Amino acid sequence: MARDLAIDLGTANTLVYMKGRGIVLNEPSVIALNRQTGEVLATGREAWQMIGRTPGYIVAVRPLRGGAITDFEITERMIRLLLQRVGVSRFTRPKVVICVPSAITEVERRAVTDAARRAGAADANLIEQPMAAAIGADLPIDEPVGNMVIDIGGGTSETAVISLGGIVALEAVRVGSFDIDAAIQNYVRREHGIAIGERTAEEIKVAIGSADPTPDENQAEVRGRDLMTGLPKTVILTPEEVRYAIEDVVSSIVASVIRCLSKAPPELSQDFLVRGMYLVGGGGLLRGLAERIERETEVPVKMSNVPLEAVVLGAGHVIEHYEALKGMFMGARR
Amino acid sequence: MTPLVVGAIVVLLSLAAFFVIAARRRGHPSDDIDSFRRQIDALSPEARRQTSERMKPSDGRSTDEDGANGT
Numbered sequence: 424m425a426r427d428l429a430i431d432l433g434t435a436n437t438l439v440y441m442k443g444r445g446i447v448l449n450e451p452s453v454i455a456l457n458r459q460t461g462e463v464l465a466t467g468r469e470a471w472q473m474i475g476r477t478p479g480y481i482v483a484v485r486p487l488r489g490g491a492i493t494d495f496e497i498t499e500r501m502i503r504l505l506l507q508r509v510g511v512s513r514f515t516r517p518k519v520v521i522c523v524p525s526a527i528t529e530v531e532r533r534a535v536t537d538a539a540r541r542a543g544a545a546d547a548n549l550i551e552q553p554m555a556a557a558i559g560a561d562l563p564i565d566e567p568v569g570n571m572v573i574d575i576g577g578g579t580s581e582t583a584v585i586s587l588g589g590i591v592a593l594e595a596v597r598v599g600s601f602d603i604d605a606a607i608q609n610y611v612r613r614e615h616g617i618a619i620g621e622r623t624a625e626e627i628k629v630a631i632g633s634a635d636p637t638p639d640e641n642q643a644e645v646r647g648r649d650l651m652t653g654l655p656k657t658v659i660l661t662p663e664e665v666r667y668a669i670e671d672v673v674s675s676i677v678a679s680v681i682r683c684l685s686k687a688p689p690e691l692s693q694d695f696l697v698r699g700m701y702l703v704g705g706g707g708l709l710r711g712l713a714e715r716i717e718r719e720t721e722v723p724v725k726m727s728n729v730p731l732e733a734v735v736l737g738a739g740h741v742i743e744h745y746e747a748l749k750g751m752f753m754g755a756r757r
Numbered sequence: 758m759t760p761l762v763v764g765a766i767v768v769l770l771s772l773a774a775f776f777v778i779a780a781r782r783r784g785h786p787s788d789d790i791d792s793f794r795r796q797i798d799a800l801s802p803e804a805r806r807q808t809s810e811r812m813k814p815s816d817g818r819s820t821d822e823d824g825a826n827g828t
Binding site: 563587746748 | 796
């Protein structure tokens with residue numbers, strides 16, 4: 424008998440929670456394929472290390488963008504391999520709960536559930552990421568009080584107000600930490616005339632990226648290819664430059680939080696001033712982001728203790744209490 | 758047993774089955790209340806504590822070490 428699974432199928436990382444066991448897999452959502460034969464060469468961390476460093480016949484891709492499947496066939500193969508790695512076989516077909524962005528379309532929902540079923544799941548249900556994040560971040564969503572969660576992922580940023588186990592207000596934008604990386608890539612290309620890869624941009628973000636000025640800021644040496652000469656070149660990048668480069672993305676995230684706050688009923692709004700908002704997701708780890716949101720909304724912002732795992736832990740809790748919580752699935756009765 | 762009696766029994770059984778199914782579909786208000794109560798109980802801090810305690814990384818390495826920190 425297969426153990427049921429909860430999957431956080433993120434644009435950047437995929438996490439799997441197994442019923443009764445906990446988190447059993449945490450890997451980048453990347454798959455490396457032989458371009459000529461279509462054969463899978465690597466998945467997860469191994470494939471992630473290949474991004475931008477492959478010979479012509481290998482392609483390392485992220486099959487999800489903005490939280491949605493961009494390549495159905497590759498996603499299905501990736502899910503199938505992930506399920507195999509956690510022990511799912513032809514004879515052990517588990518029930519699966521998958522976390523998805525709340526803003527996905529009906530077609531995208533069907534693509535995810537179909538991919539999971541074809542990959543070996545006996546039954547596949549979906550749960551909104553902010554709801555799963557609120558459960559995983561241990562917010563008291565069983566009480567009639569306003570709980571606000573901001574989930575900033577690789578491809579989407581979602582803010583939700585949750586009370587009594589249901590979403591009261593929601594705001595989602597298809598902007599996330601990958602857009603921050605892309606903004607850094609574009610800035611370095613435009614202002615310094617050098618081309619850098621996706622991974623280098625991500626390293627710059629982690630090293631000196633910030634949404635608001637922070638103490639102990641350092642400059643970073645950036646190596647790339649000079650667009651004029653084609654030769655390797657090193658430039659110095661300052662934190663101010665990175666803040667300027669990513670300003671549009673950060674503003675867009677903050678604006679969506681403000682829109683969600685303005686949608687909340689007044690009775691719940693007053694709770695936020697006391698209880699604060701909770702930040703989860705890898706994008707929420709950007710330095711100064713909590714302070715920036717707090718400054719612009721005048722509402723306290725707290726970081727979850729488990730920002731990267733909150734979503735899968737929440738979905739895992741749903742798997743542990745499947746019968747009692749199946750009403751929380753997308754499309755189920757609220 | 759004549760075919761007429763058999764037919765009558767089949768019709769009666771079908772009608773009984775139909776009414777049972779219809780009654781189930783209509784549901785009872787107390788079912789909704791119970792279901793809501795079970796959902797709220799399952800979301801309580803006590804119920805969630807066990808799930809939180811199960812948190813452990815897959816192989817001792819988090820993807821954050823690789824810099825892939827978006828989700």
